[in-house]
Amino acid sequence: MSWLWVIIVGLVLGLLARAIIPGKQHIPLWLTILCGMLGSFLGNAVAGWIGVAETxxxxxxxxxxxxxGAIAIVYVGNMLWNSYRGNKRGSKQRA
Incomplete structure (x- = not known):
């Protein structure tokens, strides 16, 4: 049951991050969920480091x-996905 919550939180955080980042992200939904999950783990780690994990x-x-954390991971994930897939839709083309 806990993995189900991790996936749901990853989906919500990933979609919120995509909505906040300006422009269109060209990553699939599964990568959005994965980035949201990683952002959640990153945020929890930072919260533990600064002492606000449990209040x-x-x-x-x-x-x-x-x-x-999800915004940062989705942003980097989008850049890596575009470079891996060869998509230049999100970048300006030089003449």
């Missing part, structure tokens, strides 16, 4: 760090 009530700082 009373809603962990808004941890959630914000997870979203920031």
């Amino acid at each position: 009373k009530g809603v962990d808004w700082t941890r959630h914000l760090l997870q979203l920031i």
Whole structure:
């Protein structure tokens, strides 16, 4: 059951990250979920490093760090996917 929640959180964070990043991302849904999951893990790690991983009530700082991590991972994942697939749709073409 815990893996199901990891996938759901990855989907939500990945879609939020794609909505926040300007422009269109050309990555498939499975990669969006994977990037969201990695961003969640990164945000949790940073929250632990700065000492806000476990607080009373809603962990808004941890959630914000997870979203920031997902944004960073989706951005990098999009760049890597475009370079791997050879897509130049997202970049300006020089004449």
